Amino acid sequence: MSEKRGEQAERIAAGLRGEIVSGALAAGSALRQEKIAETYGTSRMPVRDALRFLEAEGLVQMLPNRGATVAPLDAAEFQEIYEMRGAAEVLALRLAIPELTNRQLDRASEIQMQAEEGDIRTFGALNKAFHMALYEPCGRPRLLTHIAGLNELADRYLRVAAIELDYVAQSHHEHRALLEACRRRDEAQACGMLAQHIEDAGKALHGLLSAQMRGL
Numbered sequence: 001m002s003e004k005r006g007e008q009a010e011r012i013a014a015g016l017r018g019e020i021v022s023g024a025l026a027a028g029s030a031l032r033q034e035k036i037a038e039t040y041g042t043s044r045m046p047v048r049d050a051l052r053f054l055e056a057e058g059l060v061q062m063l064p065n066r067g068a069t070v071a072p073l074d075a076a077e078f079q080e081i082y083e084m085r086g087a088a089e090v091l092a093l094r095l096a097i098p099e100l101t102n103r104q105l106d107r108a109s110e111i112q113m114q115a116e117e118g119d120i121r122t123f124g125a126l127n128k129a130f131h132m133a134l135y136e137p138c139g140r141p142r143l144l145t146h147i148a149g150l151n152e153l154a155d156r157y158l159r160v161a162a163i164e165l166d167y168v169a170q171s172h173h174e175h176r177a178l179l180e181a182c183r184r185r186d187e188a189q190a191c192g193m194l195a196q197h198i199e200d201a202g203k204a205l206h207g208l209l210s211a212q213m214r215g216l
Contacts, residue, residue: 008042009049015040016050020059020070021124021155031060031068058153075209078157082202085150089198090191092135092143097187099137105183108133112175123162123171124155130175134182161205171201 003011016036019025036047051068054060061071108130115126128151135144161167174197181190 005046005049008040008046009053012036012040012042012047012050013053016054017057017059017152020054021152021159022121023156023159025070027070027072029070031070033067057149059156073157073160073209073212075206078154078209079202079206081150081154081157082198082206085147085154086195086198086202088143088147088150089131089135090195092138092140092147093182093194094187094191095138095140096135097182097185097190099139100134100182100185101137102183104133104137105179108182109179112172112179115175116172120159120162120168123168124158127158127171128155134178157205157209158201160208161201164208165204167201167204171197 016025016031025031031051033044033047033051036050037044040047051060051062055062055068058077059071061069063069111126111130111133115123115130118126128148131151132144132148135147138144158167162171174193178190178193178197181193
């Protein structure tokens with residue numbers, strides 16, 4: 001069965017999203033429709049659709065007379081993302097803790113072990129998987145979808161934090177402490193740890209991005 005235009009657009013968007021988040025396509029890189037269509041074996045129409053998807057996600061800019069480019073890293077955008085993450089994820093964890101089973105906690109621990117054994121290429125995806133494993137029992141599918149979307153937006157910023165701020169070891173340590181609080185079903189401590197975890201990383205990276213934008 002031949003692939004439909006919408007399916008082609010989703011496939012192209014997924015591929016480009018991965019390259020942007022990983023840094024393979026740097027901020028400001030031109031996204032030539034003809035080249036993308038050739039790479040993915042499609043016409044230009046699904047490419048345009050894919051670029052619109054990514055524009056809506058904040059990963060691509062569509063500029064008059066310049067075409068599509070990879071959106072720059074922006075300190076103000078990132079501040080909004082981490083503030084929204086803090087509010088949404090703490091709510092999800094608070095709702096999830098009474099429902100968390102030992103099996104679910106063991107799964108989160110396994111993901112954390114994989115993250116510690118992995119490298120920078122897998123850090124973002126496993127970081128997201130760890131958090132989502134803890135939030136899954138919250139019973140709020142719309143909230144989880146919202147959090148997943150924020151994590152997609154945060155992925156390439158997190159990569160910068162991991163590299164520029166040497167954040168990986170600190171993240172692993174904080175994840176382990178968060179897991180222990182969840183195992184004790186200590187809602188107050190776990191939610192406090194999570195809020196601090198997101199805020200500290202967010203403020204540090206926001207400061208770095210702000211300095212870079214000022215040319216310091």
